[in-house]
Amino acid sequence: MDVLKAEIARKRKALEEKQLVGETKKFFKRSDLIKKEEDDYYSRCGYKVQNSNEEVKEVPSSTSTPALELELTEEKLPMTLSRQEVIRRLRERGEPVRLFSETDYDAFQRLRKIEILAPEVNKGLRNDLKAALDKIDQQYLNEIVAGQEQGEDEFQNDLKVHEENTTIEELEALGESLGQGDDDKDMDIITKVLKFLLGVWAKDLNAREDYVKRIVHGKLASATQKQTESYLKPLFRKLRKRSLPSDIKESIVDIIKFMLQREYVKANDAYLQMAIGNAPWPIGVTMVGIHARTGREKIFSKHVAHVLNDETQRKYIQGLKRLMTICQKHFPTDPSKCVEYNAL
Numbered sequence: 001m002d003v004l005k006a007e008i009a010r011k012r013k014a015l016e017e018k019q020l021v022g023e024t025k026k027f028f029k030r031s032d033l034i035k036k037e038e039d040d041y042y043s044r045c046g047y048k049v050q051n052s053n054e055e056v057k058e059v060p061s062s063t064s065t066p067a068l069e070l071e072l073t074e075e076k077l078p079m080t081l082s083r084q085e086v087i088r089r090l091r092e093r094g095e096p097v098r099l100f101s102e103t104d105y106d107a108f109q110r111l112r113k114i115e116i117l118a119p120e121v122n123k124g125l126r127n128d129l130k131a132a133l134d135k136i137d138q139q140y141l142n143e144i145v146a147g148q149e150q151g152e153d154e155f156q157n158d159l160k161v162h163e164e165n166t167t168i169e170e171l172e173a174l175g176e177s178l179g180q181g182d183d184d185k186d187m188d189i190i191t192k193v194l195k196f197l198l199g200v201w202a203k204d205l206n207a208r209e210d211y212v213k214r215i216v217h218g219k220l221a222s223a224t225q226k227q228t229e230s231y232l233k234p235l236f237r238k239l240r241k242r243s244l245p246s247d248i249k250e251s252i253v254d255i256i257k258f259m260l261q262r263e264y265v266k267a268n269d270a271y272l273q274m275a276i277g278n279a280p281w282p283i284g285v286t287m288v289g290i291h292a293r294t295g296r297e298k299i300f301s302k303h304v305a306h307v308l309n310d311e312t313q314r315k316y317i318q319g320l321k322r323l324m325t326i327c328q329k330h331f332p333t334d335p336s337k338c339v340e341y342n343a344l
Helices: 002-017 030-045 052-063 066-073 083-092 104-117 128-146 168-175 183-206 210-214 216-240 246-260 264-275 311-330
Strands: none
Touching: 083 104, 168 183, 168 246, 183 216, 183 246, 183 311, 210 216, 216 311, 246 264, 246 311, 264 311
């Protein structure tokens, strides 16, 4: 019995030396005991033990972002976004639109912090036509909210017109030199023709009556023009940088040449040849065996379906088809050379 009491006294004394128990503290956590034993082991081995509280205090200063520190120190900014816009942006990022006991201003501040920390958000597949329609609707709503008088700002909601300072006759003359081997000149002519057709389309839509622009069909026509213009931006960029693939460039040259000659049936055939191709394997199989076979020459990249390559290419090919329809609508020719169309 005396041995047991002596062992208990020895352990109690060891705990008191480690400052785990005392007169006011009758119990301790096992995690505290383990931490003390680790510190003793490190001290015996000669390692320097740092205080955990100092580490915790130092971490925020090294990982904090200047933008958040600036935001915390500045005064509260006014709410610059509407509640609907805040909800839309939060849903795009997969965040809850409102937390418990959160006000509209708190949600706006939370969105602002999220956008500072993660400015880029992957929106995935988007409905471009719906986005263009929403933009048109927002323009008309802004006009109504501002309380504008009828005719006060007549051209505020008109579409942007690309002024190329050229005519269809000049473009037809330039079309004679297409496909002569000068790639830079061909790309310049393609750019001029496409921007000229976009301008013709925009002028035609701007010439409508105001009530026609505000009905559903009018908004849809305006949104389609804006969508087509956005679809063609990657193509204009490739033409400007002279980085358009040669097979795509040859097909577009044929399409533009036939359009300027008002041979719309041939232009449509060239478009189909570019878009879906006529190869046995439209997605582009070029190695079908180790032996040469008859008809092997039919399998080339020029004959594959370019519309299947990527989403960006599909969009500007679709925008090119819309401009073909606009060209036929505004510059008609014999019915035998036209393609039937009902809509864009």
